[in-house]
Amino acid sequence: MFIGVDPGKTVVSPTPIRMSSGRALRFRSGSVTEIVPRPPSGRSRPDRIRIASQVAFASVIAGALLSTVGVPWWISAVVAVALVTLVAGVQARAAQPGRLATPQSPRATGKSAKAGHQEAYVLVAARERAAFGRALALARRIRRTWPALQPMIDPGDADRGLTAALHELAGVLAQRQHLCRLRAELAESAGYGLPPASPAVQALAEQRARVDELWQSTRAEANRILAALHTIARTGEEFVREQRLLETARSAELALAELTSMPAASQAPELAERTNAVVAAYRELAR
Numbered sequence: 569m570f571i572g573v574d575p576g577k578t579v580v581s582p583t584p585i586r587m588s589s590g591r592a593l594r595f596r597s598g599s600v601t602e603i604v605p606r607p608p609s610g611r612s613r614p615d616r617i618r619i620a621s622q623v624a625f626a627s628v629i630a631g632a633l634l635s636t637v638g639v640p641w642w643i644s645a646v647v648a649v650a651l652v653t654l655v656a657g658v659q660a661r662a663a664q665p666g667r668l669a670t671p672q673s674p675r676a677t678g679k680s681a682k683a684g685h686q687e688a689y690v691l692v693a694a695r696e697r698a699a700f701g702r703a704l705a706l707a708r709r710i711r712r713t714w715p716a717l718q719p720m721i722d723p724g725d726a727d728r729g730l731t732a733a734l735h736e737l738a739g740v741l742a743q744r745q746h747l748c749r750l751r752a753e754l755a756e757s758a759g760y761g762l763p764p765a766s767p768a769v770q771a772l773a774e775q776r777a778r779v780d781e782l783w784q785s786t787r788a789e790a791n792r793i794l795a796a797l798h799t800i801a802r803t804g805e806e807f808v809r810e811q812r813l814l815e816t817a818r819s820a821e822l823a824l825a826e827l828t829s830m831p832a833a834s835q836a837p838e839l840a841e842r843t844n845a846v847v848a849a850y851r852e853l854a855r
Contacts, residue, residue: 569686569731571704572603572668578697580738581671581688590666597711598727600734602704605666609659616659624652686735689742696741699790703737706797713804716811733853737793744786750779796853803849 572579572592579585584601591606611619631644671688691697707730714723754776 569599569735570601570603571734573701574605574666574668576692577668577670578691578700578738579668579671579688580691580700580735582686582735583671583688585671586669588667588669589661589664591662592666597708598723599731600707603668605668606662608665609662611659611663616656616663619659620652620656623655624648627651687739689735689738691738691741691745693745693748696745699794700734700738700741703734703794703797706794706801707734709801710797710804713801713808716808717804729853733793733797737790740786740790740793744783744790747779747783747786751776751783754779793853796849800849800853 570579570581570583570585572581572585585603587605590608592603593606595602595604627644627648631639631641631648634644635641670690691700710726710730714721714726717726754772
C-alpha cells in the first residue's frame with residue numbers, strides 16, 4: 569500500500585502514487601510505502617538557465633573532441649540537446665513545490681472495479697487527515713516493536729493486518745468526508761419554509777436521519793480501529809520495556825544467587841501474562 573501526504577491532502581492507494589509537481593521522498597516499511605514531497609531546490613530561473621548553459625557548453629566541447637576521433641557531429645549534437653533538455657526539465661521540476669497527483673477511481677476512468685480490488689482514498693478534510701495521521705504514527709510505533717515480538721507473532725501476518733487496518737480506516741474516514749458534505753447540504757435545505765406535513769420535508773427528514781445514523785456508525789468504526797492500534801502500540805511498547813527490565817533483574821538475581829548460593833526466582837508467570845496481552849491486542853485489530 570502507498571500512503572502520500574502533501575500540504576493539501578492525504579492519499580491512500582494500493583498502486584504507486586505519482587507527483588503532479590515537484591519531487592518525492594519515499595520511505596518503505598514492510599508493505600507500506602510513504603511518500604512526502606521533497607522540499608523545493610530553491611534555484612531561481614536565472615540559476616537554472618546558467619547551469620543548463622554550462623551543460624550545453626561542456627557538451628559542445630565534448631562533441632568537438634569526439635569528432636576528432638571519427639564520431640559524426642550529428643550524433644554529438646543529438647546527445648547534447650537531449651542532455652540539456654533533461655537537465656533543464658529535472659531542475660524545473662525540482663524547483664516546484666511538491667504536490668501529489670490525485671488517483672482516479674475506476675468509475676472516473678470508465679473502468680469497472682475488479683473483484684477484491686482495493687480502492688484509493690483521498691482525504692482533504694482537516695479532521696479526517698489528522699485522524700489518519702494519528703493512525704500512521706501508531707503504525708510506526710507498532711512496527712518498531714516487532715523485532716522484540718517475533719517469537720510470539722509472525723511479522724508477515726502482523727504487517728498484512730496492520731496494512732489492512734490502515735486501508736480500512738482510510739475508507740471509513742473518506743466516507744465521513746462525504747457524509748459531512750451531505751449533512752451540510754441537508755442542513756442548508758432544511759424545510760425551505762414548507763409545513764412539516766409536506767412530503768418533501770418528511771423525505772428530507774428521513775434522509776437526514778439516515779445520514780446521521782451512518783455518521784455515528786462510521787465514527788464508532790473509526791474510533792474502534794484507532795483504539796485497537798493504540799492498544800497494540802502501548803501493549804507492545806510496555807512488553808518490550810518489561811522484557812528489558814526482566815533481563816536486567818534476571819542478570820542481577822543470577823549474580824546475587826552466585827554470591828549467596830540462593831536459587832533464582834522465575835518471572836515466567838508474569839511474562840506469560842504480558843505475552844497473552846500482546847497476542848490479544850493483535851487479535852482485536854484483526855476482528
